[in-house]
Amino acid sequence: MNLAELQKKLIAAARLQTPDERVPYAFEKRITALIAARKAADQWLFWTRGLWRAAAACVAVACFFGAVSLFTPKTVENTNDLSQDFENTLLASADLPDTSPTP
């Protein structure tokens, strides 16, 4: 069989087919409504996207500092526990000698 001839015939058949230009009723209204609906959704999208990005950044920072604190070798001075350090800082002013002039 002559395939080239068959191909030519079928291409000619396809050329004779003119595609239908029919548009569904009120299609343009549907598109405008979709655009309007998307616009309203977009405002929420702006906030949710922003908040998710902020959350991701916070997690990244927390992970970084967590890793730093985990892998930093402890120095000798840091042997006190956190509660002790906290208490010392809080009561530092009370521990200072009273230097106010006596009347």
Place this chain on the structure above:
Amino acid sequence: MEERSEAELIAAVLKGDAASFEPLVAKYSPRVFATARRYARRESEIEDICQEVWLKAFDKLKTFRGEAPFEHWLMRMAVRTCYDFLRGHQRNRISSFSEISEPEEDWLERFVAEPGNAAEDADAAKLLIDRVLEKLSPEARLVIQLLEIEDRSVKDIAALTGWSVPLVKVRAFRARGEMKKILARITQEKYL
């Protein structure tokens, strides 16, 4: 009410007046639908493609510089959306041709007996070419459609698809080969 020009409508849309997009949709939808109908068969799929074309057009309207007519810019978008559709729906491409209908088979038999007697305007020929086009890869189908059926130039196709001119030529060469292979398969299944 005085009818606004296309440029005025586009400028209004870009300023935030989405309602001005409606006359553009109404004017160019017949062409968009005709383009979509060349690549999809089901009405629901055709509507989905057209909807996507218009939503993309709205989103990318900022990139329209007005150097070429709006219709050309829109058709580029329509062709690319149709290509994306073809790429997403290539499940049933590699299947047997045993489902060829009786009229198609008769037409093929007429062609085998005497090629001149098989009329290209016969409905069976149209069904057969639709079937063959459906079996082609998305690239091949797009090239055959634009180059052979719509009779567009290689340069035109390059502009429509975003492919380079040499790539269009290479894909056209491969597409013709692919089509021949499919036709060979049909005739082998039926006449060997």
